[in-house]
Each structure stands twice: as structure tokens, then as C-alpha cells.
Amino acid sequence: xxxxxxxxxxxxxxxxxxxxxxxxxxxxxxxxxxxxxxxxxxxxxxxxxxxxxxxxxxxxxxxxxxxxxxxxxxxxxxxxxxxxxxxxxxxxxxxxxxxxxxxxxxxxxxxxxxxxxxxxxxxxxxxxxxxxxxxxxxxxxxxxxxxxxxxxxxxxxxxxxxxxxxxxxxxxxxxxxxxxxxxxxxxxxxxxxxxxxxxxxxxxxxxxxxxxxxxxxxxxxxxxxxxxxxxxxxxxxxxxxxxxxxxxxxxxxxxxxxxxxxxxxxxxxxxxxxxxxxxxxxxxxxxxxxxxxxxxxxxxxxxxxxxxxxxxxxxxxxxxxxxxxxxxxxxxxxxxxxxxxxxxxxxxxxxxxxxxxxxxxxxxxxxxxxxxxxxxxxxxxxxxxxxxxxxxxxxxxxxxxxxxxxxxxxxxxxxxxxxxxxxxxxxxxxxxxxxxxxxxxxxxxxxxxxxxxxxxxxxxxxxxxxxxxxxxxxxxxxxxxxxxxxxxxxxxx
Amino acid sequence: xxxxxxxxxxxxxxxxxxxxxxxxxxxxxxxxxxxxxxxxxxxxxxxxxxxxxxxxxxxxxxxx
Numbered sequence: 001x002x003x004x005x006x007x008x009x010x011x012x013x014x015x016x017x018x019x020x021x022x023x024x025x026x027x028x029x030x031x032x033x034x035x036x037x038x039x040x041x042x043x044x045x046x047x048x049x050x051x052x053x054x055x056x057x058x059x060x061x062x063x064x065x066x067x068x069x070x071x072x073x074x075x076x077x078x079x080x081x082x083x084x085x086x087x088x089x090x091x092x093x094x095x096x097x098x099x100x101x102x103x104x105x106x107x108x109x110x111x112x113x114x115x116x117x118x119x120x121x122x123x124x125x126x127x128x129x130x131x132x133x134x135x136x137x138x139x140x141x142x143x144x145x146x147x148x149x150x151x152x153x154x155x156x157x158x159x160x161x162x163x164x165x166x167x168x169x170x171x172x173x174x175x176x177x178x179x180x181x182x183x184x185x186x187x188x189x190x191x192x193x194x195x196x197x198x199x200x201x202x203x204x205x206x207x208x209x210x211x212x213x214x215x216x217x218x219x220x221x222x223x224x225x226x227x228x229x230x231x232x233x234x235x236x237x238x239x240x241x242x243x244x245x246x247x248x249x250x251x252x253x254x255x256x257x258x259x260x261x262x263x264x265x266x267x268x269x270x271x272x273x274x275x276x277x278x279x280x281x282x283x284x285x286x287x288x289x290x291x292x293x294x295x296x297x298x299x300x301x302x303x304x305x306x307x308x309x310x311x312x313x314x315x316x317x318x319x320x321x322x323x324x325x326x327x328x329x330x331x332x333x334x335x336x337x338x339x340x341x342x343x344x345x346x347x348x349x350x351x352x353x354x355x356x357x358x359x360x361x362x363x364x365x366x367x368x369x370x371x372x373x374x375x376x377x378x379x380x381x382x383x384x385x386x387x388x389x390x391x392x393x394x395x396x397x398x399x400x401x402x403x404x405x406x407x408x409x410x411x412x413x414x415x416x417x418x419x420x421x422x423x424x425x426x427x428x429x430x431x432x433x434x435x436x437x438x439x440x441x442x443x444x445x446x447x448x449x450x451x452x453x454x455x456x457x458x459x460x461x462x463x464x465x466x467x468x469x470x471x472x473x474x475x476x477x478x479x480x481x482x483x484x485x486x487x488x489x490x491x492x493x
Numbered sequence: 494x495x496x497x498x499x500x501x502x503x504x505x506x507x508x509x510x511x512x513x514x515x516x517x518x519x520x521x522x523x524x525x526x527x528x529x530x531x532x533x534x535x536x537x538x539x540x541x542x543x544x545x546x547x548x549x550x551x552x553x554x555x556x557x
Contacts, residue, residue, distance in 0.1 A: 197550065211549040304538070310530035325508055333513065342516050346523035349504040354531055359547035361534055366550050398519050404526040423550040 007167035011224040015073040025058040025076030044141030045162035049123040075118030080172035083124035108204025110232040126159030134339035152394035154187035156180030161188035179416025182428040186383035189439030197423035198243040201236030209316035226250035259294035269381035282432035308417035314358035317347035369422035430467040
């Protein structure tokens with residue numbers, strides 16, 4: 001029970017104990033490794049676990065701290081990285097079976113900055129193949145939602161969301177092109193940030209949607225999220241599109257109230273849509289909390305937001321295809337998952353004239369989003385119009401026209417893609433649960449490079465609610481499946 | 494635009510992609526749906542598309 005309490009603590013709480021030497025990084029790493037060993041046979045949130053290296057690094061951190069060389073709040077804190085983000089000699093599989101390692105020895109700048117801060121790499125998190133969010137079959141096991149394994153854990157940075165929610169690590173780095181950080185944060189009840197494009201170096205991420213890809217943190221609290229973003233953000237000469245703007249102290253702006261804050265509720269991404277009753281209730285309650293904190297909330301229409309999903313597929317997917325076709329798709333078609341290969345193939349066949357028109361469309365969507373920020377400090381939207389789906393309904397299997405509407409242009413994408421193609425920062429914050437104990441979230445977006453305001457609103461909301469204090473009871477939610485998984489493994493042998 | 498499996502097969506030849514028959518229908522569905530949606534966007538805001546530069550929002554800097 002002590003280990004469980006430790007595992008679900010925020011980074012801030014763990015760091016305070018480490019600093020006071022009341023726990024050691026070795027204890028923390030061992031606690032997580034024990035939980036991974038116990039639960040991940042069902043949850044499938046990890047592809048590689050670096051147990052020996054993590055224990056070695058934890059002992060090193062322990063010795064440094066004992067000598068009085070405490071580096072700061074991430075010293076001795078274990079982290080994971082979506083297995084699309086390179087980590088030196090530790091392989092980066094992309095959840096693909098095409099080749100064992102796509103990393104070519106690189107270490108992503110975001111990973112390097114966490115290591116410099118004294119954080120300990122625990123391993124690489126499972127994902128949808130190549131981070132495309134369209135996997136039908138999973139080469140490294142299908143990730144499961146720790147709150148209720150019958151429901152989806154969302155797409156792409158899935159293992160990152162699952163492992164943080166299940167108390168298998170303190171933080172994980174994810175990657176968000178269209179919603180790949182925010183989606184798993186939403187479905188697993190954790191905090192996930194897509195930073196402004198250019199805020200965090202893309203160097204070392206194996207990702208080719210060059211106008212939209214971002215790396216950001218998934219954590220159990222907003223304060224932890226801000227701490228990690230602050231550590232990984234900032235200019236990097238290895239990424240020519242990373243910003244030279246100074247990185248603010250996000251935590252300094254945290255307040256318990258939001259007096260004077262003007263928030264715009266995007267109708268096309270919330271009340272203007274047909275909402276599931278539980279989502280509608282959750283949104284009403286979340287808005288009441290924001291108002292009670294002193295913020296004013298007005299509805300704002302982004303009439304072009306509805307174009308964001310096809311515009312992203314017709315542009316960013318084509319950028320990805322321009323690399324994938326030559327490098328892998330021609331040679332290894334059969335080794336790709338059917339969802340990934342058919343999605344990339346469709347993008348490869350988009351005529352250049354349509355790509356260019358879609359890029360113009362993206363500029364219009366972005367202009368509309370930026371115009372809203374001239375009136376509002378932050379924009380509020382849902383993460384989805386429905387709660388997380390049953391696992392079988394969430395798979396992007398496209399066999400009929402009906403599948404296209406239901407699975408390809410699904411509502412989670414309608415909620416996240418507009419902020420993605422506008423390249424503004426956006427955060428998914430836990431905001432309630434369904435009757436089936438599945439999490440739901442609201443989304444908060446801010447002006448480009450104004451993560452400070454985004455975090456301020458998110459933190460005040462979080463502190464006024466209790467959702468971040470809830471954690472899945474794995475004995476109840478995952479425990480019954482453990483025996484089944486063990487029997488299946490024994491049968492396979 | 495609704496594309497047939499044969500259309501997709503021919504388009505794929507342009508990029509030297511040999512799509513197996515079993516996957517042609519899915520690729521045709523995916524691509525057709527995207528092109529249909531772009532048709533709709535053109536009908537609704539085509540004139541606006543003509544008047545905006547397609548600058549990627551990536552905040553480039555000028556070194557010199």
C-alpha cells in the first residue's frame with residue numbers, strides 16, 4: 001500500500017520526499033518496476049523497460065543527492081518516452097516490426113533535457129504504429145484503459161497515458177500532431193499538453209508532419225505538467241524551427257482564482273454539437289467551476305473549425321507519406337498494420353494541387369482561431385462529444401462508407417485538430433467520470449507561446465475540483481484480467 | 494470525387510506503390526472521402542482560399 005501511495009503521488013510530492021531524503025530514487029524506481037511487472041501484462045503500456053539502467057541511474061542520483069548535489073524537482077524522478085522519441089542506445093521501435101530500431105543512435109533533445117535535470121529513463125511507452133493513431137492490430141500488445149479495460153485508452157501516445165494513469169511512472173513524454181497527447185490524457189484521466197509548435201525541440205522525434213508535430217508531457221497534475229514542459233522547452237540549434245523566445249516560469253503565475261479572465265467556449269467543439277448526456281453534464285459542471293473562480297465564459301463560434309479534420313489529413317498526412325513511401329511503404333507493405341498503411345497510402349495519392357489548397361484552408365482556420373484570441377484569454381472546448389468508446393468501437397477499421405464517418409472523422413479529432421492546425425498550445429484536463437468509471441476531460445487552449453495562461457486556467461480549475469486525486473484501483477479494474485493473461489501466456493508456451 | 498479501386502491502382506502507379514487488391518477498397522474509401530470533403534470546402538470557402546497565402550504556421554526566424 002505504501003508503494004501504491006508513492007506511485008500515485010505527483011512529481012511535486014515525490015520530489016519533496018527525495019529532497020528531504022525521506023525516499024530515495026532507488027525506492028521510487030523499484031516501486032514502479034514492481035508495478036509494471038505486476039500490471040503491464042494486461043495494460044501493455046510499455047514496449048521496452050530499462051530496469052537495469054534505471055536502477056543504476058537511480059543509485060547514481062541517490063549518491064549525488066546524498067552528497068548535497070540536488071539538481072532540482074526532477075532529480076531522481078522516473079520518466080517514460082513514447083517509443084517514437086529517440087533515447088540513444090535504447091531502441092526506438094515505433095511499435096513497428098519493419099526494423100528493430102529507428103533511432104539511429106539519436107537522443108531527442110527533450111529526453112536529453114530531462115536526463116540533464118536528473119530524471120531517470122524508465123523505458124519506452126507503447127503507441128499506435130508510427131504514432132499515426134490508426135492501428136487495427138498491435139505488434140506489442142493492445143494498450144488497455146486502467147480505469148476500465150473494456151474501454152479505449154485513445155490513440156497514439158496511448159502507453160504514455162496509460163502508464164501515468166496507472167501509477168507505473170511519474171511522467172511520460174508524448175507526441176501530438178493532431179491530438180495524440182491530449183487524446184490519451186482524456187481517456188486515461190491525466191493531464192496532457194500539446195505545446196505551441198516551436199516551444200519544444202522536435203529533434204530526435206521520428207515524425208514527419210513537419211508543420212504540426214510537437215513533443216509534450218503527460219502527467220497526473222497540471223503543476224507537474226508545467227514543470228516538465230519548462231524543463232524540455234526552449235531553443236535548440238538542432239531544430240531550426242524551435243523558438244528563441246525565453247521560457248517563462250509557468251508555475252509563478254498559478255493562482256487559486258481567475259478574476260478578470262475572459263474565456264471563450266467554442267460552440268463547434270462543445271455545446272453546438274449533439275453531446276452525450278454524461279459529457280453535457282460534465283461540461284455544465286466544469287463551466288460552473290470556471291465561473292465560480294471569477295472567469296467570464298462566453299460562447300464563441302469558430303465556423304471553420306469543422307474543416308480541420310480533412311485539412312489535416314490532406315496536408316500533414318501527405319508530408320508523412322512523402323517520407324514513408326520511399327523509406328518503407330514500397331518495400332514493407334505487408335509488415336505495416338492495415339490501418340497505418342492504408343491511411344498513408346491514401347495520403348500518398350493526394351494531388352499536389354489539392355494539398356496546396358488544403359494548406360490555404362489551414363491558414364484560414366488558423367486566422368479564425370487567432371482572431372478569437374484577440375477577444376478571449378483562453379478558449380475552452382471538449383475533448384470529445386462522447387465519453388471514451390468501448391474498445392472494439394474505437395478501432396479505425398475502414399471497410400465501408402459508414403466506417404469513414406464513424407471512425408475516421410470521429411468527434412475526438414473534431415475537438416483537437418482545430419487547435420493543432422492553428423499550432424496553439426492546448427491542454428487536456430480531467431473533469432469527471434462516466435457511470436462506467438471512465439474519465440472525461442475539458443480542453444483549454446491559449447495564444448501561441450502563452451502556455452502561462454493555459455496552465456493558469458488549468459491549474460485553478462484542477463485545484464477547485466477533485467478529479468486529479470482519483471486513481472484507478474487496479475486490483476478491481478485490471479486484477480480479474482491478470483489470471484486470464486497468465487493463462488493465455490502459458491497456453492502460448 | 495468517388496474513386497474506384499481501378500482509379501486508386503492507377504494513381505498508385507505514379508508513386509510506384511503496389512497496393513495489394515485486399516487493401517484497394519480501404520484506400521479508395523479513405524481517399525474518396527477526403528476528396529469529397531475538400532470538394533465541399535471548395536464550394537463553401539473556395540473564394541477565401543484564393544485570397545490567403547498557404548504559409549505553414551511554424552514561426553520561422555530570419556538569421557540575417
